[in-house]
Amino acid sequence: MSRHLISIDDLDRAGIERILDLARSFAEVSGREIKKVPALKGRTIVNLFYEASTRTSSSFELAAKRLSADVVNIRSAGSSVDKGESLKDTVRTLSAYDPAAIVIRSPWAGAAQQITGWTDAAVVNAGDGKHEHPTQALLDVFTLTQALGGLEGLRIWIVGDVLHSRVARSNILAFQRMGATVTVCGPPTLIPRGIESLGCAAQDTLANLGEADVVYVLRLQQERMQEAYVPTLREYAQRYQVNRARLREGQIVMHPGPVNRGVELSGEVIDSDAALIDAQVKSGVAVRMAVLYELLVGAPVLQVVA
Amino acid sequence: MAETRLHRRPARPAELLIRGAHVLDPRTGIDAPHDVLIRAGTIAELGAPGTLSGSSETPTTEAAGRHLFPAFVDPHVHLRTPGQEYKESVETGTAAAAAGGFCQVIAMPNTAPTVDQVSVLDALIGIAREQAVVPTGFLAAITVGLQGRELTEMAALAEAGALGFTDDGRPLVSAGMLRRALQYQRLAGGVIALHEEDPALSGDGVMHEGAVSARLGVAGIPSISESTYVARDAAIARHEDARVHFQHLSAAESVEALAAARAAGARVSGEATPHHLTLTDEDVRGLDSNLKMNPPLRAEADRRAVIEGLRSGVLECIATDHAPHATHEKEVPFEQAPMGTTGLETAFAAVYSGLVQPGVLPLALVVERMTAGGGLYGLPIPRIAVGEPANVVLVDLERDRVVGEGGYASRSQNCCFDGRRLSGVVELTVAAGSVVFASRDAGITTLTEVS
Numbered sequence: 001m002s003r004h005l006i007s008i009d010d011l012d013r014a015g016i017e018r019i020l021d022l023a024r025s026f027a028e029v030s031g032r033e034i035k036k037v038p039a040l041k042g043r044t045i046v047n048l049f050y051e052a053s054t055r056t057s058s059s060f061e062l063a064a065k066r067l068s069a070d071v072v073n074i075r076s077a078g079s080s081v082d083k084g085e086s087l088k089d090t091v092r093t094l095s096a097y098d099p100a101a102i103v104i105r106s107p108w109a110g111a112a113q114q115i116t117g118w119t120d121a122a123v124v125n126a127g128d129g130k131h132e133h134p135t136q137a138l139l140d141v142f143t144l145t146q147a148l149g150g151l152e153g154l155r156i157w158i159v160g161d162v163l164h165s166r167v168a169r170s171n172i173l174a175f176q177r178m179g180a181t182v183t184v185c186g187p188p189t190l191i192p193r194g195i196e197s198l199g200c201a202a203q204d205t206l207a208n209l210g211e212a213d214v215v216y217v218l219r220l221q222q223e224r225m226q227e228a229y230v231p232t233l234r235e236y237a238q239r240y241q242v243n244r245a246r247l248r249e250g251q252i253v254m255h256p257g258p259v260n261r262g263v264e265l266s267g268e269v270i271d272s273d274a275a276l277i278d279a280q281v282k283s284g285v286a287v288r289m290a291v292l293y294e295l296l297v298g299a300p301v302l303q304v305v306a
Numbered sequence: 307m308a309e310t311r312l313h314r315r316p317a318r319p320a321e322l323l324i325r326g327a328h329v330l331d332p333r334t335g336i337d338a339p340h341d342v343l344i345r346a347g348t349i350a351e352l353g354a355p356g357t358l359s360g361s362s363e364t365p366t367t368e369a370a371g372r373h374l375f376p377a378f379v380d381p382h383v384h385l386r387t388p389g390q391e392y393k394e395s396v397e398t399g400t401a402a403a404a405a406g407g408f409c410q411v412i413a414m415p416n417t418a419p420t421v422d423q424v425s426v427l428d429a430l431i432g433i434a435r436e437q438a439v440v441p442t443g444f445l446a447a448i449t450v451g452l453q454g455r456e457l458t459e460m461a462a463l464a465e466a467g468a469l470g471f472t473d474d475g476r477p478l479v480s481a482g483m484l485r486r487a488l489q490y491q492r493l494a495g496g497v498i499a500l501h502e503e504d505p506a507l508s509g510d511g512v513m514h515e516g517a518v519s520a521r522l523g524v525a526g527i528p529s530i531s532e533s534t535y536v537a538r539d540a541a542i543a544r545h546e547d548a549r550v551h552f553q554h555l556s557a558a559e560s561v562e563a564l565a566a567a568r569a570a571g572a573r574v575s576g577e578a579t580p581h582h583l584t585l586t587d588e589d590v591r592g593l594d595s596n597l598k599m600n601p602p603l604r605a606e607a608d609r610r611a612v613i614e615g616l617r618s619g620v621l622e623c624i625a626t627d628h629a630p631h632a633t634h635e636k637e638v639p640f641e642q643a644p645m646g647t648t649g650l651e652t653a654f655a656a657v658y659s660g661l662v663q664p665g666v667l668p669l670a671l672v673v674e675r676m677t678a679g680g681g682l683y684g685l686p687i688p689r690i691a692v693g694e695p696a697n698v699v700l701v702d703l704e705r706d707r708v709v710g711e712g713g714y715a716s717r718s719q720n721c722c723f724d725g726r727r728l729s730g731v732v733e734l735t736v737a738a739g740s741v742v743f744a745s746r747d748a749g750i751t752t753l754t755e756v757s
Contacts, residue, residue, distance in 0.1 A: 086637070086638065087638060088637055088638075108639030108641045108642055109522055109523055109641055110592075110639050110640045110641075113592075129523060129639075131524070166523055169521070193516065193520060193526070194515075194516045194518075194520040195520045
C-alpha cells in the first residue's frame with residue numbers, strides 16, 4: 001500500500017484484504033469494555049474537514065482516539081480557512097505540528113492528492129468533492145464481508161444520484177476489485193456519461209432490480225430539483241425509491257447515510273432486517289482504525305521511524 | 307502599411323549572416339540548405355551554403371544542421387495588460403513569444419479594464435511601443451465590459467488600431483447581439499473572433515465531459531456546448547455575409563460544423579491550439595491544474611478531428627491561447643483553479659514532438675499553419691525571400707529540452723507541457739528585422755571575433 005490513501009486505486013485486492021483483517025481485530029477491540037489500544041500513542045492525527053460531516057468525522061476521531069493518538073479537529077467554519085487562508089498554507093501550518101497523518105474532507109476533487117505535496121504526514125482522503133471516499137468503500141466491503149462472507153460473485157446495484165456521488169465512484173471500484181459485478185441505476189440525468197468505462201453496467205429503471213444480491217442506495221440531495229435533474233421528489237420516489245414492493249426476499253440493502261427517509265428509501269426497509277445501515281456505521285470505526293494502523297504502523301518504512 | 311497596426315519598442319535593425327541552415331518556407335517553396343544574409347533588417351541575399359559572406363563586422367551563426375523557418379505568428383495571446391501584470395506584462399509576454407520563435411502576436415481584450423474604448427486601446431498601444439519585444443497587435447471587445455449587452459464603439463476602435471473584435475474568454479450568448487455586431491462590422495471592418503461555448507450546456511463544468519470526468523467526479527463541459535454555438539454563429543455569419551473567426555476549436559463536432567458552414571459558403575475560419583492538438587482528457591486524470599483550460603482538453607477522437615481539420619485547412623492556423631496565471635492562483639484544487647495554460651514558449655516544440663516526429667503531420671504544413679494567424683487579420687505573412695523584412699526563426703530539431711527546467715520567459719509558469727521532454731529548440735528569432743531572441747546555442751559571433 002502506498003503511504004497515503006487517496007483512492008481505491010491505491011489498493012489492490014490483497015491490500016483491501018489486509019485492511020479487512022486488521023478491521024476484524026479492531027472490531028473485536030471495539031467490543032471490549034476498554035476500547036483502546038496503544039498503537040499510535042504519542043502520535044498526532046489532524047482531522048481537516050472543509051465540509052460538514054457527522055459520520056465520517058466522528059468515526060475518524062474515534063478511530064484515532066482508540067489507537068491512543070492525539071487528535072486535532074479542524075473544521076472550516078470559524079477557522080483560518082474561513083478567513084481566506086489557502087489550502088496550501090493551512091496544510092503547511094498544521095504540518096508544523098509534525099502530525100503522523102492528516103485526514104482531509106474537501107468539497108474539491110483532488111484536494112487530498114494535492115496536499116501530499118505539502119506535508120510529510122500520511123494523507124487519508126475522507127472525501128474529495130464528488131471524486132472518491134475510499135474509507136466509506138472499505139467499510140462497505142467490510143460490512144458485506146461480515147454479513148455474507150465475501151463479495152466474490154455478488155451482483156450489486158448502486159441506485160440513485162451516481163453523478164454527484166463520491167461514494168458511488170469508490171464503491172464501484174472496490175466492489176469490482178473484490179469480485180462483485182456492479183450495475184448503476186438512476187434517472188438518466190444523474191448517471192454520468194461514460195460511467196461504463198469503470199467496468200459497471202448502467203440501467204435507467206429498477207425493472208431488473210430482482211437480479212441484485214445487494215442494493216446500495218445513494219442519498220438524493222434536495223437541491224437536485226432546482227437544477228432540473230429530477231422534476232419532483234414525488235416522481236423520483238415513484239420511479240427509484242427502494243421499498244418493500246420492489247425488493248425480493250433475501251436482498252440486502254445498504255446506504256451511506258444520511259438517509260432521506262421516504263425518498264430514496266422507504267421507512268419500512270430502513271427499519272427491516274434487510275438493511276445493514278447500522279452495521280455500516282459501526283464498521284466505520286474499526287475500518288478507519290485499520291486504515292490508520294496500516295498507514296502509520298503497518299508500512300515498513302514508517303515502522304523504522306516509529 | 308499593415309505593419310503600422312502592430313507595435314513594438316524601438317529595436318536595432320539586424321545585420322546577420324545565417325550560414326548553412328536548412329531553409330523551409332512552404333509559401334516560397336524553399337526547402338534546402340542556404341546561407342541567408344540579413345542586412346539592415348531585410349533579407350538581402352539567399353545563396354547556396356558557403357557562398358555568402360557579410361562584412362567583417364557582420365555577426366554570423368554557423369547553422370548547418372538547424373532549420374530556418376519564417377517566424378511564427380500567434381493570433382491569440384493574453385498579455386494581461388492592463389490590470390493583471392502579476393500574471394504577465396506586454397514585456398514578459400512578448401519576451402515569451404520571442405523565445406518561442408514568434409515574430410507577431412495578437413493580444414486579447416479581456417483585461418482589467420477591458421479594451422472596450424479608445425482610451426484604453428491608446429494607452430495599451432503606448433505601452434507596446436515601450437515594452438513589446440515582438441510586434442504586437444490588439445483586438446478590442448465586441449461588447450462593453452464583455453457583458454454581451456452593448457456594442458463597443460467598433461468603428462472608432464478600428465480607427466485607433468484594433469485589428470478586430472472579440473469577447474474572448476466569454477461567449478456572446480445573445481444571437482441577436484452577435485447579429486448586430488456582424489452588421490456593424492460592415493462599417494467598422496475587422497474580423498470578429500468568437501469564443502464558442504453555450505453556458506447553459508457548459509454550466510459549472512471544469513473539464514471535458516466523458517469517461518475521465520465520470521471517473522473523477524468533476525462536472526463536465528460537453529462538446530456540444532461548443533459545437534452548437536459554432537453552428538449557430540456560422541449560420542448568422544452566412545446570413546449577414548460577415549467575416550467570422552472561431553477561436554480555439556476543441557471538439558470534433560465543432561470542426562464538422564465549421565467545415566459544413568464553409569462548404570455552404572460562409573466566410574468563417576478556425577484555429578487550433580497546440581494543447582488541443584497533442585493532449586487529451588486522459589492527461590487530466592491526475593487533476594493537475596496546469597491542464598485545466600477552456601475549452602478543455604477533449605477526447606482522443608476530438609484531438610484527431612482537430613488534427614484533420616488543421617491538415618485539410620478547415621482550421622487554418624495554430625494559435626496558442628497563451629493564458630498566464632500566477633502560481634498561487636493555480637496551486638489550488640483543480641475545480642477552483644482558473645482556466646488557462648501558457649503556450650508561447652512551447653508551441654512549436656509541442657506540435658513538432660507530438661505530430662511531426664511521429665509522422666502525423668508534415669513539417670512544412672505545421673510551419674505554414676504556425677505562420678498563418680496574422681493573415682486572418684490582414685497582416686502580411688512572414689516569408690523568406692530577398693527583399694522581405696527579416697522574420698525568421700532558427701530551430702534545432704535534433705535537440706530536446708524538458709519544459710520549465712530552465713525557467714520561463716513568461717512571468718507565469720502554468721504550462722500544460724511543464725516537465726515534458728519536447729524536441730525542437732528555438733535558438734534565434736528575428737522579428738520585423740531585429741534580433742529579438744538569441745540563445746547561447748545560436749552561437750552568434752562576428753568574423754572579427756573568430757579571427
